[in-house]
Amino acid sequence: MPQAEAVEEFYVEQASMRENFEPARQGRELLIESERRALAGRVRCDPNACTRSSSTPTRW
Template sequence: MPSNDTLERFIARVESNAHAEACEEFYTEHASMQENQSPPRVGRDAHVANERKVMARARSVSSTCVRPVFVNGDHVVIRWIFRFEWLDGTVTRMEELAYQRWEGERIAEETFFYDPAQRVPRAPSDTTGA
């Protein structure tokens, strides 16, 4: 079970948009990460590489944890809102739930739940998601 201090440090790291670094610091070596019902990515190095690839396409990112964070033993649920401004000028706003299983102070499994329609980049004036 993660300590409250560890959860707060993890959230702060993501909110500072250090997504790849958060993976390096807070995931187990063989962690799995799954987007909705897609096949999971397995291994911390794969997570880090994916985060770096996404961030390289972004001009700016805003990451916000919507509280409260739900903790039940080794399981944690965090609601996130991300806003990506891409290099081509389009914008993606995503709201998701991250369902995590922790092993001590590190994330071993994570599944993201979100509406895949949110992944479609939009013109900057059309970011309401409607």
């Protein structure tokens, strides 16, 4: 289950999250939007180019 959908399903409306050294984000809707933005910036892996392992390809 992608993170945004998990937040939507399992977090209460007053939930908050905090990244290191950043102010807390409060409210489930804001958390969902933040997760979707974060995931939108990720690179999708071509299944033909990836192998199963404990590491994930990431573009920094």
